[in-house]
Amino acid sequence: MWPVLCSIHLEPVIVFPVTLTLGSQRPLDLTFLEDAVTEIKQLLESGLTFDGRIIRVKMRCIVCDAPAKAMVKRTKQFSAYYGCDRCEQKGCWENRMTYQEVDGFKLRTDHSFRAQNQPEHHNGSTPLTDLPIDMIGQFPIDYMHQACLGVMKKLFTIWTRGEKGRSRQTMMSIGQVDIVSARLLDLQGCIPSCFARKPRSLQDLERWKATELRQFLVYTGKLVLPGVLRQDLYELFLSFSVAISILLSPSLVSQHASFAHKLLQYFVAKGRELYGPSFLVYNVHSMLHLASDAMTYGCLDDCSAFPFENYMHKLKRMVRSGKSPLVQIVKRIKEIQDGPTSQSIQRGNVISSKQPDNCIILEDGKCCEVIDKTEDEYLCRVFLQPSPLFMEPCESSLIGAYMCQKNTVLQMIPKEKVSQSKRAIKIDQKQRVVYLTVLHNHDK
Ligand SMILES: [Zn+2]
Known part of the structure; x- marks a missing residue:
């Protein structure tokens, strides 16, 4: 299956399919892209009419793995x-x-791509150049x-x-x-x-x-x-x-x-x-x-591609038997769309008072462990003397990696301070405690 998936750059990220194409081998040409290209072109030119309003649409980027990128x-x-x-x-x-x-080295540009200045790089022309986008950036x-x-x-x-x-x-x-x-x-x-x-x-x-x-x-x-x-x-x-x-x-x-x-x-x-x-x-x-x-x-x-890859797994799970997979998927998507709107619960984002979901690093670099919370304060165990975990290639505090002494003090920390803190991974080692700030967009 060769799906074209889309996501709107808003939180929470919701991925949805634009076209789904099925075949027994990889596509021989790019006709599977044509509907999507026509629709994107219309959206970029005329915007999206919603609730009587016209919403301008901009295209952010096209995300592919390297083989698919070369193909499209x-x-x-x-x-x-x-x-x-x-x-x-x-x-x-x-x-x-x-x-x-x-x-x-010389970087490619939208202009050099469209003019095919380096012919050895190109295999032909693509419908994507019909779109007003930067073919490189x-x-x-x-x-x-x-x-x-x-x-x-x-x-x-x-x-x-x-x-x-x-x-x-x-x-x-x-x-x-x-x-x-x-x-x-x-x-x-x-x-x-x-x-x-x-x-x-x-x-x-x-x-x-x-x-x-x-x-x-x-x-x-x-x-x-x-x-x-x-x-x-x-x-x-x-x-x-x-x-x-x-x-x-x-x-x-x-x-x-x-x-x-x-x-x-x-x-x-x-x-x-x-x-x-x-x-x-x-x-x-x-x-x-x-x-x-x-x-x-x-x-x-x-x-x-992380959000799109996650959606691909959902698509795969929609197929229950080998017969007409595409029909099964479309039916299932329709059921979901017609069903009750489910609020996405971001379980992983709730700071709890239980390990390992209770570790945070405050804006001032304090490494804490939440042990209880009231309506507007958090009771935290604060680890003393945080120092960088390593010094090369830079002081690791830059990326929020610390080591602390094992001794702690108890402190009440106001809720708004906690809400500005970063989630962390805490690792208890023999002589010390290591804290690593969670930097990526959470998986859940
Ligand atoms: Zn390069």
């Missing part, structure tokens, strides 16, 4: 010599297609596919299985992999319910979902890898982790996006040195284009 833009795939959708550099064959330049790099399922998974593959033809020095031993798995399982009780999943062992790595890879990349990796993964490889991972952490948070993006970009440049350049030139496949290279998208859209979660 009628360009070469990322595995081709001119396959990067954002820059014109020629790929370099290192047993696979790689992109070796880390800076100084409005097709952001999707961090769900490219950073989580792409780069993070690739790092895991190198650490656990090694790379063909490369030395085994960048691999962890079986014993080290087991230590990481055991540490991950130990964290299960600390993960608040705003996360869709709890950490799993690396034995299940093949089945890890994008949200689990993100959890490792942004949060748990920095707790389970130190002392196990080779130090220089760990430091490189940490640069990647900090960069993505910054790009997930709207307030950090507005202040530190260029630092995140420098970290990603370092990650790619140093990655080539440590893992060899074959490391620089398209997904790794595309991290060099990620910070500019986060700046354009405010943060990575505002231009990612």
